[in-house]
Amino acid sequence: MAKLTLDDLRKLRDEKKQAMNQRDAEGKTAQVIIGMGTCGIAAGAKAAFDAFLDEMDKTGVTHATIKQTGCMGLCFSEPTVEVKMEGMPDVVYGNVDEDTARRIVRDHLKNKTLVSDHIFDKPSTDIIKD
Numbered sequence: 162m163a164k165l166t167l168d169d170l171r172k173l174r175d176e177k178k179q180a181m182n183q184r185d186a187e188g189k190t191a192q193v194i195i196g197m198g199t200c201g202i203a204a205g206a207k208a209a210f211d212a213f214l215d216e217m218d219k220t221g222v223t224h225a226t227i228k229q230t231g232c233m234g235l236c237f238s239e240p241t242v243e244v245k246m247e248g249m250p251d252v253v254y255g256n257v258d259e260d261t262a263r264r265i266v267r268d269h270l271k272n273k274t275l276v277s278d279h280i281f282d283k284p285s286t287d288i289i290k291d
């Protein structure tokens with residue numbers, strides 16, 4: 162195994178810090194919640210998750226936190242991703258591959274435009290009345 166230099170360690174620390182920041186909800190105005198149940202993972206949710214992290218990094222989106230959840234009950238539209246953002250309707254996107262994940266970051270999170278061709282549903286909290 163190759164030895165790490167001090168610069169390598171600093172780079173590693175900065176990368177991990179940034180990754181932790183993307184998962185920290187404090188002070189964030191948007192949440193991206195990815196269904197990572199068995200069927201989600203089988204359908205490519207991990208690749209979508211990584212694409213979200215990468216595109217948020219590339220586009221400088223720092224107001225959103227990214228989380229994973231389990232089964233969302235929507236096998237047929239996996240990978241599914243719920244996006245909640247201030248000033249926008251809560252939506253569930255379906256069939257979110259890597260390209261769609263990047264579009265959601267650029268269009269929804271950055272430019273406040275819905276990615277209409279992948280909207281699958283509204284979250285159940287909008288449907289269920291008290």
Ligand code: FES
Pocket residue numbers: 198199200201232233234235236237
């Ligand atoms: S097992 Fe597929 S959504 Fe739950």
